[in-house]
Amino acid sequence: MVYTGFMSPEQPSPSEPQLVGGFACLDFCNTLSGWGGPGPRERAGDPAALAAWCAHAFGETPWIDREEWSRLIRLRAALHAVFDAIAVQAEPPAEAAFLLQQEVAEAAARRRLTVTAAGGAWQDPPPVDGSAVRHRLAMDALDLLLRGEPARLKRCAGHDCAWLFYDRSKNASRRWCLMADCGTTDKVRRFRQRQRSGA
């Protein structure tokens, strides 16, 4: 699955990283699960792991050095702080918003405006290296902030998950990153709890 802007999440095959956020910037946050929980799980722990995620998300394997990897991980922390706060109707931390503003400004400077007889269009550089990936994620976050509905930005209700996603369901009733994963686990957990309290 490759991101092409505003789109619906799809069910991935079991071997692929799960892209369920509906926005690349949210799925980038989801490369770390269980934010702030007892056992976070990291899927972008080094440049190679992050490049593999990019290959899946953008259809291109970028060259990412150690320094760019650190900057991407800093951006991920800021994106998570901003969108996780919005998901629970809290004010995003000022430092995170400021870092995002700097990244968006840098990314905007790298965009090209092409003007033809058909009109104008922005062109982002292809995500072939760490900085281009960072810029793409920053512009994706800007797109979500400007065009998304805050009430549709959600944090998975699954126990120790905390994945973020943009809820496109008709009545904005989606609660889980993946019904087959967190939804089912939670149903089983609540069933067992009811059994225990009934015994």
Ligand SMILES: [Zn+2]
């Ligand atoms: Zn979940």
